[in-house]
Amino acid sequence: MSSTETVPAAPSLPADVRVGVIGVGQMGADHVERIARRIKGARVSVVTDYFREKAEEIAAGIPGCRVADGPEELIAAEDVDAVLIASPGAFHKDQAIACIAAGKPVLCEKPLAMNPQDAYAVVEAEKAAGRPLVSLGFMRRFDREYAELKDAIDSGELGQISIINCKHRNARTLPGFVDAMMVYDSAVHEIDAIHYFLDEPIVAVQAVLPVPGPRADEGQHDPMILLLRTASGRIVTDELYVNTDSGYEVRTEVLGSRGIATIGQEIARVTTQKPGGAWGGAIPADFRPRFVDAYDAEVQAWIAAVADGSLVAERSATAWDGYLAAAACEAAEAALTTEGFVPVTVLSRP
Numbered sequence: 001m002s003s004t005e006t007v008p009a010a011p012s013l014p015a016d017v018r019v020g021v022i023g024v025g026q027m028g029a030d031h032v033e034r035i036a037r038r039i040k041g042a043r044v045s046v047v048t049d050y051f052r053e054k055a056e057e058i059a060a061g062i063p064g065c066r067v068a069d070g071p072e073e074l075i076a077a078e079d080v081d082a083v084l085i086a087s088p089g090a091f092h093k094d095q096a097i098a099c100i101a102a103g104k105p106v107l108c109e110k111p112l113a114m115n116p117q118d119a120y121a122v123v124e125a126e127k128a129a130g131r132p133l134v135s136l137g138f139m140r141r142f143d144r145e146y147a148e149l150k151d152a153i154d155s156g157e158l159g160q161i162s163i164i165n166c167k168h169r170n171a172r173t174l175p176g177f178v179d180a181m182m183v184y185d186s187a188v189h190e191i192d193a194i195h196y197f198l199d200e201p202i203v204a205v206q207a208v209l210p211v212p213g214p215r216a217d218e219g220q221h222d223p224m225i226l227l228l229r230t231a232s233g234r235i236v237t238d239e240l241y242v243n244t245d246s247g248y249e250v251r252t253e254v255l256g257s258r259g260i261a262t263i264g265q266e267i268a269r270v271t272t273q274k275p276g277g278a279w280g281g282a283i284p285a286d287f288r289p290r291f292v293d294a295y296d297a298e299v300q301a302w303i304a305a306v307a308d309g310s311l312v313a314e315r316s317a318t319a320w321d322g323y324l325a326a327a328a329c330e331a332a333e334a335a336l337t338t339e340g341f342v343p344v345t346v347l348s349r350p
């Protein structure tokens with residue numbers, strides 16, 4: 001697309017924003033449920049999936065929802081005002097660019113793309129469209145604890161921040177979840193959170209790989225530690241362990257000159273149990289229960305932005321944030337096979 005004239009005008013919206021959902025697997029089905037049952041001002045009008053029967057099963061549970069034959073048909077559909085992309089990351093670039101070309105606002109699940117070149121192409125397409133159309137699903141920006149930590153950093157109450165320690169743990173991953181996905185699908189959340197917290201880019205990444213863990217026979221480096229260095233010289237440790245066989249835990253600890261702040265202490269949020277003298281509480285099985293309020297807030301803010309014409313919510317990650325994250329992921333992936341820090345290469349913003 002070369003000029004703003006080629007971009008269709010924003011659709012005038014009916015009372016409810018009619019959302020089309022691409023990909024109704026784990027995350028897409030969860031978003032369909034939240035839009036249908038909890039989000040105000042929106043309904044799911046069309047769904048599609050690589051496996052049509054999956055889409056039919058989901059549509060059957062949602063009044064007024066129909067199935068489209070593929071992403072192209074869904075994006076072009078007259079009964080779709082805005083698109084939520086929840087297909088695997090490798091398809092996000094083409095589907096997001098198709099939404100931009102159709103002039104439709106899109107909430108794209110993270111990552112924006114599986115490499116910075118593709119992410120940059122989305123940024124360029126949005127720039128050519130002449131208005132913001134892409135919101136990116138980094139939902140931690142909408143989590144209450146993350147927001148409080150961001151406020152504590154911004155207010156200066158923690159003093160000068162020098163180190164941030166992050167932990168990212170999943171119960172297990174599916175076979176075929178290779179190291180690159182551990183970076184682009186898992187670490188990408190901490191990478192965006194660091195950009196969000198500190199308002200400065202990550203400029204170099206180093207990988208620290210311990211002795212092989214539970215998926216060593218599949219060649220997966222799990223657990224792994226990524227060291228991220230930011231533009232002003234802060235250091236972030238991101239400890240990733242995605243096959244713990246227990247539950248989902250993400251923690252962040254910020255070390256400042258005047259204080260230390262920690263979020264993600266499940267113990268503070270769940271009811272602790274004391275059966276038979278033992279002490280403990282439940283660990284969320286995965287990200288859905290842990291971040292349910294954040295996903296709800298993210299999608300509600302997106303719908304509100306679509307309805308009021310601002311198109312991208314103030315707190316939301318943008319296509320540019322997705323590009324910055326992809327650039328840092330590229331360096332992290334290279335760091336897995338390189339000694340020392342690998343610099344992050346970032347192009348100028350179009």
Ligand SMILES: NC(=O)c1ccc[n+]([C@@H]2O[C@H](COP(=O)([O-])OP(=O)(O)OC[C@H]3O[C@@H](n4cnc5c(N)ncnc54)[C@H](O)[C@@H]3O)[C@@H](O)[C@H]2O)c1
Nearest residue numbers: 023024025026027028049050051086087088089091109110
């Ligand atoms: N924000 C978060 O916390 C979070 C959590 C989990 C997953 N995600 C992201 O959501 C996306 C989907 O992940 P998931 O766990 O739901 O995966 P999934 O495999 O469970 O679901 C993906 C679905 O997309 C369908 N699909 C595949 N190719 C397609 C195509 N070209 N067009 C349409 N549909 C297609 C698949 O059949 C499947 O039903 C990924 O980008 C992932 O990184 C985000």
